[in-house]
Amino acid sequence: MLVTGGTFDKEYDEIRGELFFRNTHLPELLRQGRCALDLAVDELMMVDSLQMSDADRERIAAACADCPESRVVVTHGTDTMVETARVIAAHRLAKTVVLTGAMVPFAFGSSDGLFNLGSALSFVQVLPPGVYVAMNGRCFAWDDVRKNRSTGRFEPIA
Amino acid sequence: MLVTGGTFDKEYDEIRGELFFRNTHLPELLRQGRCALDLAVDELMMVDSLQMSDADRERIAAACADCPESRVVVTHGTDTMVETARVIAAHRLAKTVVLTGAMVPFAFGSSDGLFNLGSALSFVQVLPPGVYVAMNGRCFAWDDVRKNRSTGRFEPIA
Amino acid sequence: MLVTGGTFDKEYDEIRGELFFRNTHLPELLRQGRCALDLAVDELMMVDSLQMSDADRERIAAACADCPESRVVVTHGTDTMVETARVIAAHRLAKTVVLTGAMVPFAFGSSDGLFNLGSALSFVQVLPPGVYVAMNGRCFAWDDVRKNRSTGRFEPIA
Amino acid sequence: MLVTGGTFDKEYDEIRGELFFRNTHLPELLRQGRCALDLAVDELMMVDSLQMSDADRERIAAACADCPESRVVVTHGTDTMVETARVIAAHRLAKTVVLTGAMVPFAFGSSDGLFNLGSALSFVQVLPPGVYVAMNGRCFAWDDVRKNRSTGRFEPIA
Numbered sequence: 262m263l264v265t266g267g268t269f270d271k272e273y274d275e276i277r278g279e280l281f282f283r284n285t286h287l288p289e290l291l292r293q294g295r296c297a298l299d300l301a302v303d304e305l306m307m308v309d310s311l312q313m314s315d316a317d318r319e320r321i322a323a324a325c326a327d328c329p330e331s332r333v334v335v336t337h338g339t340d341t342m343v344e345t346a347r348v349i350a351a352h353r354l355a356k357t358v359v360l361t362g363a364m365v366p367f368a369f370g371s372s373d374g375l376f377n378l379g380s381a382l383s384f385v386q387v388l389p390p391g392v393y394v395a396m397n398g399r400c401f402a403w404d405d406v407r408k409n410r411s412t413g414r415f416e417p418i419a
Numbered sequence: 420m421l422v423t424g425g426t427f428d429k430e431y432d433e434i435r436g437e438l439f440f441r442n443t444h445l446p447e448l449l450r451q452g453r454c455a456l457d458l459a460v461d462e463l464m465m466v467d468s469l470q471m472s473d474a475d476r477e478r479i480a481a482a483c484a485d486c487p488e489s490r491v492v493v494t495h496g497t498d499t500m501v502e503t504a505r506v507i508a509a510h511r512l513a514k515t516v517v518l519t520g521a522m523v524p525f526a527f528g529s530s531d532g533l534f535n536l537g538s539a540l541s542f543v544q545v546l547p548p549g550v551y552v553a554m555n556g557r558c559f560a561w562d563d564v565r566k567n568r569s570t571g572r573f574e575p576i577a
Numbered sequence: 578m579l580v581t582g583g584t585f586d587k588e589y590d591e592i593r594g595e596l597f598f599r600n601t602h603l604p605e606l607l608r609q610g611r612c613a614l615d616l617a618v619d620e621l622m623m624v625d626s627l628q629m630s631d632a633d634r635e636r637i638a639a640a641c642a643d644c645p646e647s648r649v650v651v652t653h654g655t656d657t658m659v660e661t662a663r664v665i666a667a668h669r670l671a672k673t674v675v676l677t678g679a680m681v682p683f684a685f686g687s688s689d690g691l692f693n694l695g696s697a698l699s700f701v702q703v704l705p706p707g708v709y710v711a712m713n714g715r716c717f718a719w720d721d722v723r724k725n726r727s728t729g730r731f732e733p734i735a
Numbered sequence: 736m737l738v739t740g741g742t743f744d745k746e747y748d749e750i751r752g753e754l755f756f757r758n759t760h761l762p763e764l765l766r767q768g769r770c771a772l773d774l775a776v777d778e779l780m781m782v783d784s785l786q787m788s789d790a791d792r793e794r795i796a797a798a799c800a801d802c803p804e805s806r807v808v809v810t811h812g813t814d815t816m817v818e819t820a821r822v823i824a825a826h827r828l829a830k831t832v833v834l835t836g837a838m839v840p841f842a843f844g845s846s847d848g849l850f851n852l853g854s855a856l857s858f859v860q861v862l863p864p865g866v867y868v869a870m871n872g873r874c875f876a877w878d879d880v881r882k883n884r885s886t887g888r889f890e891p892i893a
Binding site for chain 4: 596606607609610611612613614681686688689691692693694695696697698699700702703704711712713714716729730731732
């Protein structure tokens with residue numbers, strides 16, 4: 262699992278009244294899900310996907326390529342998840358890579374993060390090599406998905 | 420989705436200080452997961468799986484057979500989930516059936532229910548026909564899984 | 578109870594990734610606290626206390642004066658709670674008025690809102706007429722309290 | 736603060752599917768409430784108040800008498816809270832003692848524990864010596880309160 266930040270990991274700064282990043286909540290999520298998969302969590306960066314640079318995306322793609330695993334889940338902000346999926350896909354890796362994220366921070370009461378994580382970790386185990394986006398219980402090929410900014414849902418382009 | 424009860428749906432009766440069943444939390448879980456799948460939720464029964472009779476298990480198998488869908492998720496208590504899986508498997512349906520449950524009630528703070536639901540709904544979309552158990556982020560064939568009662572984890576028999 | 582907004586009632590807008598106000602969570606908080614007090618909740622405004630105008634503060638003071646109750650709790654953003662307390666105090670009402678708020682929105686997992694509400698509703702029942710701020714389990718007279726902006730705690734001035 | 740157990744501190748045993756006691760959640764509750772009071776937490780026992788013996792109640796009363804503080808909050812199961820209050824009152828201490836509890840375990844999502852704790856800690860600071868029960872946002876003298884077992888609410892006897 263490659264952690265890159267996104268809403269998933271945002272927290273509330275009670276002194277300044279703002280959202281911010283501290284550490285990833287992934288280990289806590291995996292514990293809550295009683296996840297028994299043998300997996301490594303690598304916190305690659307901790308950024309809002311709207312602030313993500315091209316260099317950041319290349320770094321994520323390189324991490325997917327360089328890790329010994331052949332199945333990789335990337336947690337990512339939802340706003341530019343599809344762009345990063347495209348950059349990873351351009352590397353034509355012989356790996357199954359599934360990107361996922363959350364609409365509501367895990368630190369808040371009713372986050373979709375745990376559901377999406379369960380979903381992404383399941384799809385990544387069974388899908389053939391390729392780059393996918395797992396959101397809203399669905400799984401999309403990287404080149405047939407967009408985030409509908411008015412509904413907040415991911416949907417096929419076609 | 421066929422709802423049969425289990426820890427998933429247990430609530431705390433604050434008058435009697437006991438756990439009990441009321442209504443299924445499935446629709447709430449699906450909403451929290453921002454699930455966009457087109458699915459029907461059928462509350463078949465609402466029982467503790469330790470109390471489940473053979474007739475109950477046959478009723479679940481019949482519901483899997485009779486529903487128009489070819490992909491079915493069954494929420495079930497974890498204690499006898501494997502037994503029900505065996506009963507469904509005996510019907511040799513040309514369908515993908517995934518059973519899942521929870522170790523901690525959804526109504527409590529740190530339930531694994533949302534994770535397991537995301538997982539089961541994902542596996543059911545991609546696995547070939549058969550009967551499976553999805554727990555702890557893993558998916559098991561119905562005839563190669565048992566619940567380890569001391570750890571609370573599901574594991575392969577072999 | 579007079580509701581004026583503040584962190585107490587902020588929510589997370591999952592489409593825009595920002596905090597915002599919708600409706601007050603006060604009735605939900607009172608229900609969760611199993612509060613059996615006979616009280617009226619009046620949503621006066623729904624603003625961030627950093628955005629609160631002098632006219633807003635006068636409106637709050639007028640509402641304290643005009644309501645039939647002699648004991649009033651005001652929920653308020655923490656940043657300018659003390660300023661509003663001063664404006665209410667200038668009206669020299671023969672009423673017990675307790676202001677309270679929250680450092681973390683109730684909609685988030687680990688809010689102090691429920692604790693502060695229990696505290697304010699208790700102090701208001703037993704304290705003599707005057708204007709007070711109830712935060713961090715303590716109760717301060719309006720003219721001997723300030724918010725320490727680095728710790729986020731309220732403390733006596735002297 | 737004297738901790739005696741009760742629903743307040745119950746947890747869910749995910750292996751056996753039962754409620755049980757482990758450690759008190761009081762420090763966690765105080766932290767969530769951003770409580771800045773200078774107080775000592777003493778975990779006296781960890782029992783269901785239906786299981787509490789006369790000897791247990793005498794031990795609680797003795798702890799109230801023996802501690803150096805003149806203001807004491809006792810967390811207690813709700814079912815026999817009034818009985819313990821009576822035992823403490825028989826000691827005619829020159830102290831303010833407030834008993835409180837919870838209808839729903841803190842470890843569960845929507846507990847009243849934090850509200851009740853904020854309430855009890857506030858009443859104890861301002862009430863004259865005596866023994867009180869703080870529940871449902873109200874405070875009762877020990878000899879004018881009972882738990883209504885059908886509604887789960889505390890109410891005056893008269």
